[in-house]
Amino acid sequence: SYELTQPPSVSVSPGQTARITCSGDALPKKYAYWYQQKSGQAPVLVIYEDSKRPSGIPERFSGSSSGTMATLTISGAQVEDEADYYCYSTDSSANHKVFGGGTKLTVL
């Protein structure tokens, strides 16, 4: 079955740039999405179609994708950005979806 691979954790100081990667064989042909999940809350969509932000998502969140790797970048990370981040995409058929294992972002 198709898998997306993320690092388990990333740590930055407030104001620094955080980068979270996601690798998958189908990413050259399929969009990556990113979700933020804070403790005890439902996930929130922060990036879709590799690099687009839904309305209401701060500009410090950006996304990119190149080859088999997608990247979520948080420029000037804030303490409130501390959360688990999940990448999401589909397999080559587009009918089976998959989440990455999640990355815990620590900002302190």
Added chain:
Amino acid sequence: EVQLVESGGGLVQPGGSLRLSCAASGFTVSSSYMSWVRQAPGKGLEWVSVIYSGGNTYYADSVKGRFTISRDNSKNTLYLQMNSLRPEDTAVYYCTRDNKEYSYGSDYWGQGTLVTVSS
């Protein structure tokens, strides 16, 4: 205002069945792509199933043949029928709306309902 409210979770024995419901308001379920996503305690998100507006359905390999996604257009409600439940199905189950405007990213999530499979 868009809202998704799940119900139907609870404690069930291995091999048992449960039906989850997701009551939607503020949009039409039958015109939308809708998904179920679950999260085992302390673990990551796992996609479970999707139903497209045209009615096609797809499942994760881990639940295929045991779970059935469906909708009741008259009640504007999404369902997940879960049979032959296993301890590894224990999780919080979320229903989501997958918005065409966001290339079918899930822009609304319910609060989740906990399913515990244990003897």
